[in-house]
Amino acid sequence: MTRSDVLIIGAGPTGLVLALWLSHAGVNVRIIDKTDAPGTTSRALAVQARTLELYRQLDLTDAVIGAGHKMPGVNLWVRGEQAAHLSLTDIGQSRTPYSFLEIYPQDQHEQLLIERLARFGVEVERHTELTDFIDDQAMITAYLKTPDGQVQTCQARYLAGCDGARSTVRKALTTGFPGGTYSQLFYVADVQALGPAVNGELHVDLDEADFLAVFPLAGEGRARLIGTVRGERAVDADALAFADVSQRAIDQLKLEVLKVNWFSTYHVHHRVAEHFRAGNVFVLGDAAHVHSPAGGQGMNTGIGDAINLAWKLAAVLAGRATPALLDSYEAERIGFARQLVATTDRVFSFATADGWLANRVRTRLAPRVLPRVMALKAVRDFMFRTVSQIGVNYRNLPLSEGVAGHVHGGDRLPWAKVAGRDNFDSLHGGTWQIHVYGRASEALLEWGATHNVPVHIFSWHIVHEHAGFSRDAFYLMRPDTYVALAQPYGDPTVLDEYFRRRGITP
Known part of the structure; x- marks a missing residue:
């Protein structure tokens, strides 16, 4: 055995x-x-x-x-015209070293x-x-x-x-x-294509036609199409070929498909155990x-x-x-x-909903509203944090404690780079560690040495303040790079209590 x-x-x-x-x-x-x-x-x-x-x-x-492809932006199309553009580079460059979507x-x-x-x-x-x-x-x-x-x-x-x-x-x-299954049949196709939607960015069609998204792939003219097939065409999924999918959706994105490398269909569920x-x-x-x-x-x-x-x-x-x-x-x-x-269900339901009202919202209202909404920095920032998952946090849960500045226990450590020093560089290896932005107390340094927990000190800079840190506070980092404890003062006695209550030895 x-x-x-x-x-x-x-x-x-x-x-x-x-x-x-x-x-x-x-x-x-x-x-x-x-x-x-x-x-x-x-x-x-x-x-x-x-x-x-x-x-x-x-x-x-x-x-x-x-080995992949950096995708710097997302484009939404309506009625054969580009209605809105979201630049991932502009909104994410101060928040992460990876202000793009990697394909x-x-x-x-x-x-x-x-x-x-x-x-x-x-x-x-x-x-x-x-x-x-x-x-x-x-x-x-x-x-x-x-x-x-x-x-x-x-x-x-x-x-x-x-x-x-x-x-x-x-x-x-x-x-x-529990959950359900979307009525639409999905297809995925790896193609060689020409057109404005094959420019290295993501393009999504919002129209009466079937949903279609065009993802760039590494290599000139290569793209991945992900779309839906509805109605009678979707009845026999096994017999469906690329020729059976909506040509209208492809035409709306001004896409000329030269070659289909492979094609497959599948159903999508929305469920959580x-x-x-x-x-x-x-x-x-x-x-x-x-x-x-x-x-x-x-x-x-x-x-x-x-x-x-x-x-x-x-x-x-x-x-x-x-x-x-x-x-x-x-x-x-x-x-x-x-x-x-819940979020992806709402987004997908909006993009694929049938009916006069849904079509009118996508084709009439969206082209007018989306550019104005996307022009708002707060909206672009929210969308980037959500899609990139840098906004995922474990606040108010058992392993999270304290707040210092705008950083809470349970948050992803904010990224800050000053004079070439990246505060993420120390996060290799998956160990407990402490970050201080400013000056660390002697007691904290002694605690770290005694417990074999590295203390990384970063000279205070305005960039740290903009990132949300509090000067001279300390941040206990979990092995998965989330903040376990945010402490505004340099007193390390809270560390012993943190680990004791949770039955952890760092």
């Missing part, structure tokens, strides 16, 4: 990131997938700014950016993660399927169907279900998965939440789930935290998932 610390079911981006972060922390992982090989096509394209920030921990960011197809993304995981001696076990498991609180006993058709028994301390919307793990937990944890079993990514493709949030949210859970599992397995820490995974991620599903 084989044993591991964590058994991961599913080798998509969520499962691979979980395995990679755990392996980096010294955790013994095993990852299986029922498919024969990694995917060679994909629907997920967008890598958001927050994911790129988190990827700096394991030096993945440069590889993703180097990096999921198949390439997975291959990069697989290669990095192999450096830790971990390989995905293909054509291997979870058939059943028992959680007796002390240990998970899992039954795996191996490539030769035999059933193998293995054990693990924890089981992570990263096995998609039809998750075997979630179904075995009998937790609810009632629970993300039961005992020693967790669900992450699409196994826990699925939603429309609006905003390119799905893959990034699953990656966020994985990094959130990874440091907590590593701490518990190393004896540096009590198992109660694992309760915070669901507490921190389920609220965001519910909010995300």
Whole structure:
């Protein structure tokens, strides 16, 4: 019987990131997938700014950016004309080092993660399927169907279900998965094309015709089309070809498709599991939440789930935290998932709603209102923070405490770069650390040295004030780069109390 610390079911981006972060922390992982090989096509394209920030921990960011395509803006079209333009570069450049949307197809993304995981001696076990498991609180006993058709028994301390919307793990937990299914049939096509919508930016058509979004891909003239098919054409999805999709939507974007490299159809659900944890079993990514493709949030949210859970599992397995820490995974991620599903549902419903009133709003009102609304800095800033996921926070939850300046416990650490010094540079490695913007007290420095928690001091600058920091305050950083404790004064006694109450040893 084989044993591991964590058994991961599913080798998509969520499962691979979980395995990679755990392996980096010294955790013994095993990852299986029922498919024969990694995917060679994909629907997920967008890598958001927050994911790129988190990827700096394991030096993945440069590889993703180097192989992908930086998308600097979004365009909305109505009646064959561009109605509004949102520049991601203008609104995000003071908030993140990644003020763009990175286009990096999921198949390439997975291959990069697989290669990095192999450096830790971990390989995905293909054509291997979870058939059943028992959680007796002390240990998970899992039954795996191996490539030769035999059933193998293995054990693990924890089981992570990263096995998609039809998750075997979630179904075995009998937790609810409420929500619904969009009536539209979606299609995705990788094409070679010409036209103004193939300019390296995202273009979305808002019209009476079927919904259509054009995503740029690396390489001249390459684009990914994601659209809907409604009515009689959508009845027989298996028989549908690219020639059957709405030519009107394509014409509205003045798109000339020269070649279709591949084409596929699928249905989209909007659901969130009632629970993300039961005992020693967790669900992450699409196994826990699925939603429309609006905003390119799905893959990034699953990656966020994985990094959130990874440091907590590593701490518990190393004896540096009590198992109660694992309760915070669901507490921190389920609220965001519910909010995300509700938001993407509203956006997608607006973009695809049928009827006279809906069409009039999109074709008459939107062209007049959108440019004016998008001209407002507050609106552009809100949209960027939402889509890029840099606005995700865990305020008022069990691991978050205090406020100093405009930064609360639970916030993503604001980004600040002064004289070439980037305050994100210290966040590599996934460890507890303290940031001070100004002067650190001797008592705080002594506490850090005693507890082996690095204290990073940044000379005070007006840039730090604009970012929201308070001078001479200290900010305790979690291993996943979120602020755990924001303390306006340099008294370190609150640190001992913070860790004691939560059963954590830094």
